[in-house]
Amino acid sequence: MVSHGDIFHRPPGSYDPAISWLYRCTTPYAHRHAAISVALSPVMAERIQAHGVRPERIALIPNGLDPAEIGLRDASPTPAEHWLQRPLRLLFVGRLDPIKGVEVLLKALALSQQTGLKLQLDLVGEGSPHQQHRLEVLCQQLGLTQVVHWLGAQPRCSLADHYRRCHLVLVPSLDDPLPTVVLEAMACGHPVLGSAVGGIAFLVRDGAEGLLVPPGDPAALAEALGRLERDRYATAALGEAALERSRHFTWSANVSALQALMLDPAL
Numbered sequence: 001m002v003s004h005g006d007i008f009h010r011p012p013g014s015y016d017p018a019i020s021w022l023y024r025c026t027t028p029y030a031h032r033h034a035a036i037s038v039a040l041s042p043v044m045a046e047r048i049q050a051h052g053v054r055p056e057r058i059a060l061i062p063n064g065l066d067p068a069e070i071g072l073r074d075a076s077p078t079p080a081e082h083w084l085q086r087p088l089r090l091l092f093v094g095r096l097d098p099i100k101g102v103e104v105l106l107k108a109l110a111l112s113q114q115t116g117l118k119l120q121l122d123l124v125g126e127g128s129p130h131q132q133h134r135l136e137v138l139c140q141q142l143g144l145t146q147v148v149h150w151l152g153a154q155p156r157c158s159l160a161d162h163y164r165r166c167h168l169v170l171v172p173s174l175d176d177p178l179p180t181v182v183l184e185a186m187a188c189g190h191p192v193l194g195s196a197v198g199g200i201a202f203l204v205r206d207g208a209e210g211l212l213v214p215p216g217d218p219a220a221l222a223e224a225l226g227r228l229e230r231d232r233y234a235t236a237a238l239g240e241a242a243l244e245r246s247r248h249f250t251w252s253a254n255v256s257a258l259q260a261l262m263l264d265p266a267l
Helices: 019-032 044-048 080-082 101-116 129-141 156-165 180-187 218-230 232-246 252-264
Strands: 036-039 056-060 086-094 119-124 148-152 168-171 193-194 211-214
Touching: 036 044, 044 056, 056 211, 080 232, 086 101, 086 180, 086 218, 101 119, 101 129, 101 218, 156 180, 156 232, 168 180, 168 232, 180 193, 180 232, 193 218, 211 218, 211 232, 218 232
Parallel strands: 036 056, 086 119, 086 168, 119 148, 168 193, 193 211
Antiparallel strands: none
């Protein structure tokens, strides 16, 4: 059984009640009766173990990324002059769901503006009409209408262009088992500023490929933005390290690990 996530760490109301009931009834049973459970990140391994699965029956096999899927043809480091451009360009890619922490991000931008930080945020993604309206109203209330660009859903094959234009990628999720956006950002040679939760903290080592902050903390996020703005050379170094680390997360490595499991005579 391969576990890509769970419903147990999502805000109430995230899923249809009937679906939530079904998963709560079947997930523990399925894990306990599988020959082996595959977790995408260490935090998912812990959650599988909490269902009563012994550690030796859990394998850690993260997802990979095919750079061509996002339109990335040249995985070379970002030119040095890019990192010195002003203002600081930020990027968010993902669903505009409460779990993704966009509200926290907007509040952090407002705090950053109060300190005189010049920045720009591109938001790629969409959510429910209700949630998107709430975020747009909040954006107006915080005085961010000239700072935030709502780009909506974009073709997956064009994402590399968005990653290449930014300076860093924001992943302020309140929970996320293994966010693909982190792999995409690193493959494009850009650092990640994210929450120290779930698979984000597994992919991004704090101070190595990016910075990690406590989830749901706008002040901590704003402080980290200021650090990255003040030292663009350090930000560039994080991007180079991110590109190097991304090479460990490939689909070929994922397939090889799964194949080894399926051919294991002990199973």
